[in-house]
Amino acid sequence: MGKSFFFRRKKLRVAGAVFLKMIIDTHAHLNDKRLLPQVNDIVRDMEQDNLLAVINVGYDRKSSEISYSLSQEHKRIYAAVGIHPHDSRLKRQEDYDYFAAIASDPKVVAIGETGLDYYYDHSPRDVQKKVFAEHLELANGLKLPVVIHLRDAYKDMFDILKDNKHYLNNGAVLHCYSGSAEMLREYLKFDPIYFSYGGAITFANANKRDIVLSTPIDRLLLETDCPYMTPVPHRGKTNYPKYVNLVASKIQEWLPNTDIANVTTRNAKSLFGKLKV
Secondary structure (H helix, E strand, O other), X not given: OOOOOEEOOOOOOOOOOEEOOOEEEEEEOOOOOOOHHHHHHXXXXXXXXXXXXXXXXXXXXXXXXXXXXXXXXXXXXEEEEOOOHHHHHHOOHHHHHHHHHHOOOOOEEEEEEEEEEOOOOOOOHHHHXXXXXXXXXHHHHHOOOEEEEEEOOHHHHHHHHHHOHHHOOOOEEEXXXXXXXXXXXXXXXXXXXXXXXXXXXXXOOOOOHHHHHHOOHHHEEEOOOOOOOOOOOOOOOOOOHHHHHHHHHHHHHHOOOOOHHHHHHHHHXXXXXXXXX
């Protein structure tokens, strides 16, 4: 890999090369019990870990409250707030009221994560679809983009986005996208929509190269989904925001003539308009 893109930092704890330009982790869960006790250390080391900012994502009311609190305590942490499809059955109107109440804060950059998950089906599918549509309407009213979780529900997701296209004026991201390249091209009809990739693309058996290369370069984002989906060579261990460098390095291998750090940072700022980094 060319030296024009990378260098090794003496204090950096990430295995392998890193980018000269700082990177944004657009989807992390520092509100998870495994990472929350380490937040101060993670924030302290962000500069040397090549992190410009982290978008911390809520998945229910409590985690969204923690996400918002972290965004107030730390300059480089931003918040997304919402209800994961797993918890759709527990949704209350008071949750939406809370999200609306804090949405005007400059550190709250998105609604989500929300969406559909038919792999686990922790909530009934009809409830998932209803709550997802409600999040789309809420986000539109608040003039915020939507962070979308999608697993094994590609056709229903497409249909809901099609039926609610008028609510997508502020953009959306399919986080940790795991669908096909063909389905990706269908989702591109909902402009502006972005696709975020994490540690799974580094797995030997993942076969994600063609999907990533099918993603328009101006719709590409980076994430960790930490503490989950830890990239190689740390697979099986706790994931951290700093490992977004490993995701970026893998995509850089596939797109050697593209400045992945610069492109993905620009894309993140474009979608999450409140990012001031």
